[in-house]
Amino acid sequence: MSDLLNLITPFPEQNSTFAESVDSLYYFIFWLSAVFFVLIIGLMVYFMMKYRRVEGQEPEKSPSHNTPLEVSWSVLPGFLVLFIFAWGFNTYVDMRTPPNDAYEINVTASMWSWQFGYPTGAVDGELHIPVGTPVKLIMQSKDVIHSLYVPAFRAKQDVVPGRYSGMWFEATKTGKFDLFCTEYCGQKHSDMITKVVVHPLNKEGVTEEVSQTFDEWMEIAMDPAEGGKKTPAEAGQKVVGMFGCLQCHSVDGSKKVGPSFKGFFGKEVDITGVGKVKMDENYIRESILEPNAKVRAGFDPKMPSFKGNMKDEWIDYVIAYIKSIQDEK
Numbered sequence: 303m304s305d306l307l308n309l310i311t312p313f314p315e316q317n318s319t320f321a322e323s324v325d326s327l328y329y330f331i332f333w334l335s336a337v338f339f340v341l342i343i344g345l346m347v348y349f350m351m352k353y354r355r356v357e358g359q360e361p362e363k364s365p366s367h368n369t370p371l372e373v374s375w376s377v378l379p380g381f382l383v384l385f386i387f388a389w390g391f392n393t394y395v396d397m398r399t400p401p402n403d404a405y406e407i408n409v410t411a412s413m414w415s416w417q418f419g420y421p422t423g424a425v426d427g428e429l430h431i432p433v434g435t436p437v438k439l440i441m442q443s444k445d446v447i448h449s450l451y452v453p454a455f456r457a458k459q460d461v462v463p464g465r466y467s468g469m470w471f472e473a474t475k476t477g478k479f480d481l482f483c484t485e486y487c488g489q490k491h492s493d494m495i496t497k498v499v500v501h502p503l504n505k506e507g508v509t510e511e512v513s514q515t516f517d518e519w520m521e522i523a524m525d526p527a528e529g530g531k532k533t534p535a536e537a538g539q540k541v542v543g544m545f546g547c548l549q550c551h552s553v554d555g556s557k558k559v560g561p562s563f564k565g566f567f568g569k570e571v572d573i574t575g576v577g578k579v580k581m582d583e584n585y586i587r588e589s590i591l592e593p594n595a596k597v598r599a600g601f602d603p604k605m606p607s608f609k610g611n612m613k614d615e616w617i618d619y620v621i622a623y624i625k626s627i628q629d630e631k
């Protein structure tokens with residue numbers, strides 16, 4: 303039966319404790335509407351034919367009222383609507399009430415990327431969560447209204463500047479699922495797409511798609527250099543990925559929302575209202591912490607500040623990475 307329903311309104315796979323209830327309610331309303339549509343339009347067409355005007359036949363005087371009929375077609379649908387309300391309200395209250403022991407993750411939305419901050423200090427551009435565990439998101443926006451949407455979880459919530467908004471869910475299986483912004487937030491709105499990675503809790507649950515347990519992932523996320531296994535430049539490449547810098551910066555010299563990371567280190571660059579400034583370690587550091595202090599000529603001040611989110615050590619890695627991708631002299 304659900305295959306048949308899916309043919310008519312294909313939904314993404316379900317992966318949260320309330321997905322089932324959301325879909326069932328949707329299908330219930332869908333089929334209820336379909337039945338009434340066919341019934342009402344069908345009767346209308348039938349009556350149109352049956353009672354059409356016929357040459358030479360005078361219309362009979364019609365009765366003005368049928369009280370039992372009128373009461374029942376008002377009261378019965380009234381109960382149906384109340385039933386839908388109760389069902390929807392119940393699921394809604396569920397979705398709006400995170401359990402007290404939920405794992406908390408801070409979400410920062412900005413034009414045009416997501417940043418997820420974990421209780422351990424780790425930060426990532428993808429949302430990583432443990433399977434079978436209630437997760438609560440505490441969300442804020444740095445600029446305009448965004449909206450976080452994970453279709454597989456059937457969970458969606460606006461992120462409004464100047465206040466925190468929250469949502470929660472519990473994933474029922476491991477895997478990678480789409481997460482995107484569903485509030486039009488400017489030119490590169492469509493770039494605000496990333497993944498939710500649902501990790502297994504122990505080694506038995508590891509798959510090809512998700513090869514780390516949640517704890518293993520966290521270990522690495524807290525230390526991009528992986529305890530010295532990676533060079534600072536490699537760690538920097540990781541940090542740049544974690545923070546979503548590549549939404550706006552290329553590494554091949556091409557211009558995106560911001561200037562490329564390649565081709566400018568050690569050179570003089572034009573700063574709006576200041577003039578020529580040499581791009582060195584301090585300039586990169588300042589750009590990350592106070593992006594609007596010096597704005598490159600020809601670019602809009604669109605970069606969010608990473609102050610408070612990026613550890614000093616990680617800034618060192620980013621600098622090492624940017625240096626490592628310059629042209630050989």
Ligand code: HEC
Nearest residue numbers: 413414545547550559560561586589593597598601604605
């Ligand atoms: C939303 C887009 C966006 C994101 C995300 C972003 N930047 Fe930027 N960045 C810009 C823009 C636009 C400029 C140029 C204007 C300015 O200097 O503020 C810029 C400038 C810079 C500069 C100065 C470059 C130069 O040649 O003048 C550096 C360094 C930099 N960004 C590093 C980063 C790093 C590191 C990250 C990730 C932690 C990052 N940016 C994330 C948009 C972004």
Ligand SMILES: [Cu+2]
Nearest residue numbers: 448483487494
């Ligand atoms: Cu957005």
